[in-house]
Amino acid sequence: MALWGMVIDLDRCTGCQACVMACKAENNIPAVGMKEAHKERVISWMQVLTETGEDQHGAKMRFIPRPCLQCDDPPCTKVCPVYATYRNPEGIVAQIYARCIGCRFCMAACPYNAKYFNWHTYQKEAPGQNPDVSLREKGVVEKCTFCHHRLQRARERASAEKREFDPAEYVPACAEACPAQAIVFGDLSDPASEVAKLAHSPRAFRLLEELGTKPKVFYLTEGEAGG
């Protein structure tokens, strides 16, 4: 069984937000509007967090693209009373909208703020939406799924063409869109894969590693030049 993971090279990320926009388009993420935004209800499965370097008097910014980190030991799934969010056999932390009762326990449990609540039904079916991803209704929690529908599409194509599926065919929208190629995606369980090699690089670290959530999104620190 594959174990899908991601490595984001902070040295390459320019903070351009292409991943954020690609994710929004791919996953039918609603624009919530100004009023809602003021109430901090913006939905953005991928978000570029910024950090200002103190020692450079704010002269240097650090950009940290943050999808759901697909924790291998996810705290969010353990608190769900209805099994609406769970870790699937390939390590993807799934969210089943039709099952979610909107209690938001999982949002409270996620240490990375990677889950979002739909305070309203923000969108109706319209042309231009991705038919592979459902529209979320009022009262459910949503999150990044590593574009799981792309995995299914790739698998389906492989079996239609009567061949084995190649993990390289599965790339989430954010990784595909990144112009700096800062996001590497692949199977962590395959030691020969680029993502597995990078995850073992001495530059690799994970967010809030001390919590024991075992995120499958790794970051590569900035090099010396960045200071």
Add this chain to the structure above:
Amino acid sequence: MAGWVSPGVEQPIAFPHKTHIALKVPCTGCHQQAEKGSAAGRPPTALCAACHAASDTKDPEIAKLKAYAEKGEEIPWRRVWRLPSHVFFPHRIHVAIAKISCQTCHGPMENLDRPPPRPLKILTMSDCIACHTERKLATDRAAGAKLSKVRAQQLSSDCIVCHR
């Protein structure tokens, strides 16, 4: 579940599935998208017209078809089968790859001499799960350890596969 409460769907033409199946036209002969895409779709009027070019216009139903074809209009078929919007069901994988007969889900459509006002079968999630579980066991037994990762995953009952 609309079929239980609604008065039933009326179609613009009283299409008889039975007559067509009797002429050895396979389901996918007309519902061609079922093998190619997620939605099975409806056959384009041009496809009907191609076969019916020389048929008898005295039949009022065929006359209706011809009228649509002459005007270059699609027949406004009404949808009978509708899955809830949170269920993703790709026809292609079930029809072209798994080779499940259409009747498994749609019921004995071949016996109909007029359009069904409601689905012949009402499926629930247990029906999907039962089939996935059964076929997975059968494939596991047949393939032994050699079952490819792809097939194993596709026959899974992982929630996210259909609800996404």
